[in-house]
Amino acid sequence: MKVKKLFAQAEDFLNSDNRKRKEKKKCLIHVLKKLDKYEDKLNERLRDAEDDEVIDKLNRKLALAQAQQKKGRVLMKELG
Template sequence: MKISELIDKADEYLGVENRKRKSKIKCLKHVLDKLRKREKKLELKFAEGRGNKEKISNELALIHAHRKKGLKLLKQLKEEQKESKRSNDTVIDKDDNDNVKDIDKDNEQKMDKDTDDKS
């Protein structure tokens, strides 16, 4: 594994923004899972006809709206995570290119110096 890849992985784990984003995603997934289970439970209860149907349908609508909003937020957080990763990759690529250019310049200078010494 290249040094730049190791640095990128370390930054991913140690970066404050990435850690916060990952913890939000984890918590959001947990909440969405609970909401999904509750929604399915209420749908079964509604289909069986147990309890007050109007109250159940209102609660179902509310839970569905919360899940929809949560899924939208989860998608947004994941896109931000991908964007952050892409931007880190491009920064590292630019740094690598700069290093290669510096090495090429050094090699050219050494070659010029060697040819001057031989003359």
């Protein structure tokens, strides 16, 4: 079993396409998590905001972050 696992790991290491895809997916997950946190912060600020101009700016930022999230999720699906 251990030998099988070792072979699988070695194959994984030498299969650079697969490795690169996994690495890309890992990085995308990392970026999407950061975006989640950023969106939470924007929502928090939006709840406290009273000035119309500030609300407008925050809404625009939020819309962009959501579009980026959407784009990221599509890419994740493509990577499988």
